[in-house]
Amino acid sequence: MRGYTKFLEKLIEELSHLPTIGPKSAERMALYLIKSPPQRSQSLAEAIINAREHTQRCSRCNYFSEQEFCPVCLDIEKREKAICVVEDPQDVIAIERTGRYNGLYHVLWGQLSPLDGIGPEDLPFKKLLLRVREENIAEVIIATSSNREGETTAQYLKQVLLPLSVKVTRIARGIPVGSNIGHIDLATISHALDGRREVSA
């Protein structure tokens, strides 16, 4: 006998697909679920299904939403006429938590990456340009990562935004090169927002 029961082995396998979870952690998690009261595993399974079913993308900014518009876009009248362009939804949460920004967002759900075949038509840039015009936006803050793909994306954004009559800024390089905004401490993100500079042609 080299393993657990069929269903338990399947659970360990499924859990080990999760990020940062190795086989030992997956085994420990599976045994925990088996040993806990049935409600624990029931409510985890339900939470997974519910989150998947009820989480869609805001039809304006692409951030997570349970309805057509996300909480930020529903609050659009009280928000400043600025759009902060980020790569991932967790970047929105990270910036919101600083309490230093009161504008809108545009989530790209990715970076330009020619090597991976991700070009301008794969990310919602057209929708961003449309929003800048229709929502009468005064400033676009480029908050892509400071790694190579993030800089490529920023360069592209600068290029398509500068012809419009909108102020274009890039958050300051307070953030360490090569790292991802969603994993940075709040103070550093605050400094980066404060130190943003206008982009010249």
Place this chain on the structure above:
Amino acid sequence: MRGYTKFLEKLIEELSHLPTIGPKSAERMALYLIKSPPQRSQSLAEAIINAREHTQRCSRCNYFSEQEFCPVCLDIEKREKAICVVEDPQDVIAIERTGRYNGLYHVLWGQLSPLDGIGPEDLPFKKLLLRVREENIAEVIIATSSNREGETTAQYLKQVLLPLSVKVTRIARGIPVGSNIGHIDLATISHALDGRREVSA
């Protein structure tokens, strides 16, 4: 906006109940599940439910089983007339993987711990004594942990087993004091099995 959507926050909370998972890991796992194809989260949820529903305890040795008897107990005729008493089901897997033991098991699903109110009547000792007689067992190997509760459990086992006409052994102290059998490398477990000594009164 201080958090994600309601359902996503619920998923992060449920995931952070898992052992060794902090809030940051839970967030990363939840976002991974949201971004992956729906089949990924569907099959994880199903694996959790299936493992919980189809995993019961072997009615002989208390190890995991999908039917009345576990694979080891179904194979009882080919196994040696020995019972290795362990605390947790993962200890069975750890010992099986060494390939150095061909007997039966008895899973206690815990340790004696007077401070936590866990006494002899809370663990399946009576069933073990019954098995020793009915299955004509020649040797009982005590393989509880080498921490305080494990030693207390071993002492109790020694006390109730010695009056029976069965050889009682304790796996050797090759395993580091204070650690749990399920987390030890195979070579050390092999040595511990080889070096077991008979218990005297």
